[in-house]
Amino acid sequence: MIQKKICMLGSFAVGKTSLVRRYVDSLFSENYVTTIGVKIDKKVISVNETDLALILWDVYGEDNHKSVLPSYLRGMAAYILVIDPSRPATFESAKYLHTLVLETLGPKPFVLVLNKSDIKSDWEINPTIFAKLNEAALATIEASAKNDTGVDEVFQTIGNSFVPTVL
């Protein structure tokens, strides 16, 4: 079976853990519980009749991302960059983390997630940062772990990037 390490990256409280929990366990909680270190989960999906195990590294999100250790990124095949557009500061964090990946590992495929689409009326998109990340991403997906919208699409898009399409 093919296995790939996927990192969840983004500022604190953008919903990284909630996205993983929704996807892996079909659960959601309103309670915000911060992540220490890295939580590792595994989910097997099928892409073009090929089994693919996604090893999900839910990396803690700090307000000061300089403390994100490059050792967490080692061996990463792709990443999911999560923003909470209702908190404009999380665009800056996403930009910093994207740059950190480029400097540490070089270009890696990633999906940009605009999370918390259930409160879209509160969103304030940073157009400059969004345009740059959107251009570099495999896809940009609006999602809500709370409403379970867009979540499967996020992980399936990452999975599809590893398995050649059968024509």
Next chain:
Amino acid sequence: MKNFPDSIKKYLKKIDADQSVDGYLCLNDEQKIVANYGCIGVTNINDIDCAINVVQLFPVLEGLLPGNYAVPTVINYAHIDPDHYFDIHLFHDKLGFWVLFIDKTSLAKKMQKEQQIRLTDDFKNDSCRSGN
């Protein structure tokens, strides 16, 4: 301290660690397990089937093998089962590639409580600034 292999004793001395090791693996160049010991959370390393690919047994190692670990690498506070956090140390020497698991559960839980308070406040402040 348990009578660990010299490679581990030497490594712990080098990093000036006063802690014990809860479990370890030693792999050869083909990433086959040649030595194993300990218990990490719900996983009893003593009982693992060494014929199975190590990355299938320990998904946390996906992407990390093979690798050049002349400079040791540490994965801090890896939450690899529901109730336990481990620091995972990766290094190699002339005997093979070593993976050490050191339990950090009590410290991680203490840090989680402190961080929870701090980041909950930061989250509220962020939300206030954005007018939510």
